[in-house]
Amino acid sequence: MQTQAETDTIDGVRTDTRTNKRKVFVKTYGCQMNVYDSERMADALSKDGYQPTDNPEEADLLLLNTCHIREKAAEKVYSELGRIRKLKEARAEDGAELMVGVAGCVAQAEGQEIIRRAPIVDLVIGPQTYHRLPQAIARARKGEKVVETEYAIEDKFDHLPEPEKKVIASRGITAFLTVQEGCDKFCTFCVVPYTRGSEVSRPVDQIAREARQLVAAGVREITLLGQNVNAWHGEGEDGREWGLGELLRLLAGIEGLERLRYTTSHPRDMDDALIAAHRDLDKLMPYLHLPVQAGSDSVLKAMNRRHTADDYLRLVDRIRAARPDIALSGDFIVGFPGETDADFEDTLRLVERVRYAQAFSFKYSPRPGTPGAERDDHIPEDVKSDRLERLQALLRKHQTEFAESRVGMTIDLLLEKPGRRPGQLIGRSPWLQPVIIDAKSSQIGEIIKVRITQTGTNSLFAEILQGESGSSTI
Ligand code: SAH
Ligand code: SF4
Ligand code: F3S
Numbered sequence: 001m002q003t004q005a006e007t008d009t010i011d012g013v014r015t016d017t018r019t020n021k022r023k024v025f026v027k028t029y030g031c032q033m034n035v036y037d038s039e040r041m042a043d044a045l046s047k048d049g050y051q052p053t054d055n056p057e058e059a060d061l062l063l064l065n066t067c068h069i070r071e072k073a074a075e076k077v078y079s080e081l082g083r084i085r086k087l088k089e090a091r092a093e094d095g096a097e098l099m100v101g102v103a104g105c106v107a108q109a110e111g112q113e114i115i116r117r118a119p120i121v122d123l124v125i126g127p128q129t130y131h132r133l134p135q136a137i138a139r140a141r142k143g144e145k146v147v148e149t150e151y152a153i154e155d156k157f158d159h160l161p162e163p164e165k166k167v168i169a170s171r172g173i174t175a176f177l178t179v180q181e182g183c184d185k186f187c188t189f190c191v192v193p194y195t196r197g198s199e200v201s202r203p204v205d206q207i208a209r210e211a212r213q214l215v216a217a218g219v220r221e222i223t224l225l226g227q228n229v230n231a232w233h234g235e236g237e238d239g240r241e242w243g244l245g246e247l248l249r250l251l252a253g254i255e256g257l258e259r260l261r262y263t264t265s266h267p268r269d270m271d272d273a274l275i276a277a278h279r280d281l282d283k284l285m286p287y288l289h290l291p292v293q294a295g296s297d298s299v300l301k302a303m304n305r306r307h308t309a310d311d312y313l314r315l316v317d318r319i320r321a322a323r324p325d326i327a328l329s330g331d332f333i334v335g336f337p338g339e340t341d342a343d344f345e346d347t348l349r350l351v352e353r354v355r356y357a358q359a360f361s362f363k364y365s366p367r368p369g370t371p372g373a374e375r376d377d378h379i380p381e382d383v384k385s386d387r388l389e390r391l392q393a394l395l396r397k398h399q400t401e402f403a404e405s406r407v408g409m410t411i412d413l414l415l416e417k418p419g420r421r422p423g424q425l426i427g428r429s430p431w432l433q434p435v436i437i438d439a440k441s442s443q444i445g446e447i448i449k450v451r452i453t454q455t456g457t458n459s460l461f462a463e464i465l466q467g468e469s470g471s472s473t474i
Contacts, residue, residue: 024050025059029076030067032263033196033225034104036176040064040160041103041130045210047161056087061099061137066106068191077106088120094386099140099206101125103133105195109368111149124149124390127181128197137439151197157206172414173426173445174428175219179247180226185266187293188304188371189333189364202234204247211251219429220445221259221414222251229262232249245273252283258447261432262288266332267305267312270319279322279347285430286323289356290316291331296343299336303372309350316354327402327431329356334391335364335384337375351394352442357402357431359395363388403433403455411460412436413450415443426459434459456466 024045028038041063042052054060064082067073084100091098101123102114108126115121120142125133126149140146158180182196211222226232229244235241237250248260260283267290277284294300297308320326332351334344351359363384366373406429413427413435425439429452436459437450451460 005364016113018209020062021049021051023053023058024061024063025053025056026063027056027080027117030069030104031227032199032223033068033178033227033451036178036225037104037127037130038063039176041133043161044130044133045137045366048137049076056084060097061101062087062103062224066102066104067107068109070362070369071367072365074106074109077102077114078118078268085118085120090114095341095371096141099123101137101138103127103130105191108195109191112147115145115147123445126150127195128156129154135369150470155200157202172218173414174221174223175214176223176225177207177210177214177263178202178225179244180229180232183227184231185228185268185306186304189293189336189367190368191370196227196371199228199231201234203306204234204236204242204250207247208250208254211254211257212406215254216254218445220257220447221261222257224248224251224262226261226262227264228233228266228269230265230271230274243273244269244342245275245277246269248274248277248284252281259284260284260285264416265290267292267315270315275319275322278319278326285306286326287329287431288319289329289331290319292350292354293331293333294336294339294341294343295347297346299339299343299346302338303333303336309346313350313353325430328354328426329432330356331357332359332361332395333364333390334361334387335379337364337372337379337469339364339379339387340376344391347391348394351391351398355398356395358399359386361391361395368416390420400455402431403460406431406433406452406460407454409452410449411462412447413437414447415439415445419445429460435462436460437464439464 024042025135026042028034052062056062064077064080066077069377088098088100097124100120102121103125107114107124111124114124122137122145124147125136128151129148132148136146136148179197180201182199183193184199186193199417214222230246232247234242236246244262250258251260267289292312293303293305297311300308316328332347366378402445411429413429414426416425417426418441419426419436423438425444426442427435427437429435436456451465452460452462454461
């Protein structure tokens with residue numbers, strides 16, 4: 001799973017050429033929340049007569065679900081729109097229409113500006129209004145340039161259709177489930193509070209119902225999503241106020257659901273109940289994405305993270321005491337305005353202390369409208385590049401060491417999908433590493449005991465333990 005990195009995924013299934021349905025191609029950028037939203041939009045559109053396709057050439061509607069987190073991510077959208085313009089023009093020459101929509105965080109942040117810069121766009125729709133997508137498309141079809149970026153008063157999750165069983169089944173063994181959206185933390189570098197609005201938690205019964213549906217359709221592993229997933233709270237089944245720890249406990253009780261994960265967490269919201277869930281719940285995988293961003297107290301303060309490096313390290317110690325085999329991953333920003341060499345050394349020191357199993361690191365990218373962008377002590381690009389290189393070398397070293405420490409271990413592997421070569425399957429280790437193994441495709445969905453034999457570039461290789469072949473804990 002990619003964490004907040006800029007991924008390009010295509011949400012589509014094989015097209016049935018025998019039907020004459022309109023076809024939609026959705027391209028997804030950004031974090032997993034966008035991946036989840038793209039699926040829900042595809043569901044809503046399928047009820048509206050659109051069939052998903054993985055071929056933009058045959059689509060009647062192209063939808064870009066965009067990310068605004070860094071400048072590069074946002075600019076990608078405009079280069080994609082440049083390519084789409086040619087497609088749209090070619091289509092018009094054939095007398096056919098190609099409708100183009102921009103959704104996601106760039107839509108929310110830039111609104112009308114997108115149509116000004118790229119007049120081929122027919123529709124701009126922000127993440128809070130996806131349930132209005134079919135009506136918005138109908139208006140665009142009549143020739144209106146539609147911009148829907150108001151925060152809707154109603155809850156989109158109440159109005160989006162529930163995923164259909166056959167749709168879920170086509171998506172596989174693992175699934176995302178958004179439980180919380182938006183952010184009230186206002187870190188000074190970040191656009192999320194502006195693009196996704198303030199924090200909203202989905203109610204327990206809605207989440208539990210969706211989780212049961214996923215499991216009934218064959219899903220074995222669910223990752224709960226939120227920009228601040230551990231800030232999730234809601235009224236529990238016992239009438240008390242629950243946090244994420246209690247929610248995980250409830251979901252762990254669903255029969256047939258084998259694995260739970262959640263992302264992304266803020267250190268300030270790791271409460272005792274959540275740490276206890278890591279201690280108590282076997283189904284909760286021993287992997288935690290806990291971004292710290294920087295290791296210097298003055299940079300953390302300037303970023304408005306509202307904790308110190310020491311607070312973070314003590315938290316990590318508590319989590320590891322509760323679940324000793326837990327692997328940590330993190331996000332880092334280098335070159336935030338005012339970051340000195342000594343501040344950067346503090347980040348390296350923190351990384352040495354924590355030893356992340358995986359990490360994502362970025363050069364600070366000033367974002368319009370955020371306090372960080374207004375500062376007058378920006379760090380030169382070459383300094384940012386040097387720091388990023390040094391940090392990434394260290395993170396890579398730890399990641400390799402972590403992977404190598406798995407060799408020889410016997411682990412439970414959830415078989416997810418066919419590998420690149422015939423006869424191979426890809427699964428995930430409890431620590432989210434892709435593991436390649438020789439196994440039959442009929443075993444997809446099983447959890448088997450395997451021994452890790454060697455490390456690959458970004459994956460591990462394993463062999464089925466003698467006598468364990470085909471056995472399953474589900
Ligand atoms: N809610 C999460 C992060 C969401 S954004 C948290 O609080 O940690 C995902 C990651 O993108 C962040 O963790 C950060 O490392 C990076 N990021 C966000 N804004 C950025 C910016 N302006 N420049 C560079 N990286 C940024
Ligand atoms: Fe952005 Fe900070 Fe909110 Fe994370 S906690 S989404 S980094 S403002
Ligand atoms: Fe990007 Fe929006 Fe996610 S800015 S990281 S798509 S919340």
